[in-house]
Amino acid sequence: WTAADKALFETLNAMQAKVHASLLDNFKTYEVIQHLVDLVTECNKYLGQGESGDEASQPKNLLVQKVAIYVTKILRVLGVVQGNDVIGFGDGGGGSGASSKEDIAAPFVDALVQFRDQVRTAARNKAEPVSYLQECDAVRDGALAQLGVRIEDSTGASIWKMDDPAVIQKEIADKRQKAAEAAAKKRQGKIDKLVTDIAKAKQAMIPLTKFFQQ
Incomplete structure (x- = not known):
């Protein structure tokens, strides 16, 4: 294994321990989701390193599969994944999975659509630039906060994390x-x-x- 292979494997083990601890600590699902996001982020970085074309740096299929299986397993525990597929969301059998995914995504999509409508209205009314910033703050402190999404502004790209809405x-x-x-x-x-x-x-x-x- 290369250093990158070992690093991803260690990250997987660490995240498994963190997820287990969060589930034992009053079933803190927002922490579990954040750990999974961190794991997927590291896995994507690992996959990106293989684009160099170097034979030694090519991703190990079994290692990536191990990460994917674990993420799917935890998402199934949380009720996000339906069906019995080892990897991925699956169809949930007869369309019930699609309905479940819509139920999960609906509040986030609603927040995005509402924000879009507000920005479009401001644009039509030829509002001042500050109005657009106010709308951005409103969706950050309103709909997204209620959904447990924390957005941290910075000079560059904003950072988002899952947390307890309260x-x-x-x-x-x-x-x-x-x-x-x-x-x-x-x-x-x-x-x-x-x-x-x-x-x-x-x-x-x-x-x-x-x-x-x-």
Whole structure:
């Protein structure tokens, strides 16, 4: 085996341990999904290395198959995969699998379609560029947060992770609360400055004779 073969095999073993621990810890499915996503990501990187054409770097079919079988097995445990296919989603027998996949995908597709409609409406109304950013934040903090999808913005491409919807929504609420408190503090600062400026103006309006009488 090459170093890449060993690395993927070790990653598979590590993810199997993590998935097992997450299932034992109150059946935290969002953690399980994230572990599977990480495993598939590493497997895709491994497959990409084989595109160089070098004979030694070609992916080991049995190793990739082992990863695919494991991912399918866990997805079947979670009810995502129907039927008895060892690898893949299968048809679930008589179309029931297709219905199940639609049920799973529906809320995510609904969120995407709703976002698309909002962007199209903003475009038709020739909205300001900031409106598009607001729509992006709205779908991030609204529909996707409710579905357990955490999106972390960065200077480059955004990063997404699966997490407990309640945790994500609490973080969003806390962030909004802090922003509101900061805005209120800023407004109060402006009010205090205005009061001070008015007092100074009134002081300046006092006749010089009365000023010395004070």
